[in-house]
Amino acid sequence: MFDAIKKIPFEKYSEKFSGAIVYAILSSFALNFFFQPGHVYSSGVTGLAQILTAVSKNLFGFTIPVSITLYIINIPLFVLAWYNIGKRFTIFTFITVTLSSIFIHIMPETTLTTDPIINAIFGGAVNGVGIGYALRNGLSSGGLDIVSLSIRKKTGNSVGSISMMFNGVIVLVAGYLFGWQYAMYSILTIFVSGKVTDAVFTKQKKMQVMIVTKLPDEVIACLQGELRRGVTIVHGAEGAYYHENQTILFTIVTRFEIASLKSIMKESDPNAFVSIADNVKILGNFYEEEL
Numbered sequence: 641m642f643d644a645i646k647k648i649p650f651e652k653y654s655e656k657f658s659g660a661i662v663y664a665i666l667s668s669f670a671l672n673f674f675f676q677p678g679h680v681y682s683s684g685v686t687g688l689a690q691i692l693t694a695v696s697k698n699l700f701g702f703t704i705p706v707s708i709t710l711y712i713i714n715i716p717l718f719v720l721a722w723y724n725i726g727k728r729f730t731i732f733t734f735i736t737v738t739l740s741s742i743f744i745h746i747m748p749e750t751t752l753t754t755d756p757i758i759n760a761i762f763g764g765a766v767n768g769v770g771i772g773y774a775l776r777n778g779l780s781s782g783g784l785d786i787v788s789l790s791i792r793k794k795t796g797n798s799v800g801s802i803s804m805m806f807n808g809v810i811v812l813v814a815g816y817l818f819g820w821q822y823a824m825y826s827i828l829t830i831f832v833s834g835k836v837t838d839a840v841f842t843k844q845k846k847m848q849v850m851i852v853t854k855l856p857d858e859v860i861a862c863l864q865g866e867l868r869r870g871v872t873i874v875h876g877a878e879g880a881y882y883h884e885n886q887t888i889l890f891t892i893v894t895r896f897e898i899a900s901l902k903s904i905m906k907e908s909d910p911n912a913f914v915s916i917a918d919n920v921k922i923l924g925n926f927y928e929e930e931l
Contacts, residue, residue, distance in 0.1 A: 659777030660736040666770030667781065668743035670763045671706065677751040678759025679818070681826040682767060683833050685713050685783025687810040691817065707745035711737065714782040721786045729778065736774060737782040760825045764832030771833065772840025849891050849901065852877065853912035856887040862904040863889075867897055 671686065681687040689710035696704040714737050721730040753759060771781050780786055784806050807830045815823025853859050860871050874888040893901055898916070905912055 656732050656777050656779060657735070659774055659779050660732065660739050663736055663770045663774040663779065663781055664739035664743040666766055666773070667740050668747045670767040670770065671744055672747045672749045673752055674759040674763030674766065675829070676706070676749050678754070678756045678763070678825070679822055680756055680760045680763055680829050681810060681814040681822065682763070683784070683807045683810065683830040684781075685717075686710060686767075687807070687814070687826065687830075688783075689713055691810070691813055695817065705745060707741040710744065710782075711741045717782060717786045721780065725780075725786065729780065732778065733780040733782055733786070736779050740781065756822075756825045757828065760829040761832055764829035765836050767829075768833040768836025769840055772837040775837070775841040846892055847895055847898070848917040849889075849893055850915040850917075851889040851891075851905070851909075851912050852879075852886050852914075853889065853909045854884070854886055855909040855912070856889060858908040859889060859905070859912065862908040863891060866904055867893060867900060869893060 667686070671682065671690075674680065675682050675686075675690065681690050686706075689706050692709045692713075693704055693706045696702065696709070718730055718734055718737075721733055774781050787806065807826075811823045811826050811830070814826050851859060856873065860873075863869050863871055869891045872890040874890070877886045877888045878884070879886055895918075901914075905914055
């Protein structure tokens with residue numbers, strides 16, 4: 641277990657830990673300032689934890705805090721992540737969930753507005769930023785993120801879309817137990833959270849890059865050295881204007897890597913023609929860094 645952490649450079653470790661703190665703050669803010677006061681049920685395991693907390697008084701005679709129910713639900717999912725996603729991923733997810741539960745517990749519940757629609761929209765947006773930021777740093781907020789990432793590795797579908805399918809169950813349970821108007825508020829916050837998550841977590845968005853260059857060896861060396869991307873080479877291309885021989889290179893990158901791609905092209909061949917097709921579907925092998 642500790643060997644998995646030792647392999648991570650100190651800078652990366654600091655980045656992940658700071659990401660866990662940011663998520664913990666944002667998730668606790670969304671829950672205690674929007675979801676709980678507005679009786680809006682969040683997405684994933686957090687929503688399930690809210691439901692269990694709401695019914696715990698009738699079931700056990702006392703109310704179990706959301707922070708406790710959230711942590712208990714995540715315990716078996718840590719095991720799933722350990723075997724299906726990665727050890728380092730699981731270790732930092734454990735840290736993230738622990739910090740999140742602590743912040744939820746110590747942050748006071750505050751009512752900013754009683755309007756459930758405003759609470760649903762702003763709570764979903766804040767929660768989505770937190771989840772997306774955690775995922776960008778190779779972290780998970782726990783819960784359905786673990787299940788969604790496991791499925792995404794096999795299907796290529798977006799994390800937000802997969803999560804929304806699972807969250808349908810949360811909506812139905814909330815509607816049945818507390819009233820269907822609360823189900824509608826939950827649908828709204830789940831939708832907002834999923835869209836914001838996809839906007840922030842850009843590693844899952846694939847982009848096809850076509851490069852027309854006179855310096856293919858230099859470009860390929862940089863692409864494979866810095867991004868570890870495969871490249872398809874088309875020799876003997878001819879420009880219609882000057883009739884010069886050029887080479888066409890095809891590769892796939894993520895939206896997260898676009899800034900690195902621009903830097904690579906500036907270094908290897910600043911005169912190359914680069915065309916990028918947005919959000920393409922990939923069938924087959926595509927290297928993704930271990931989480």
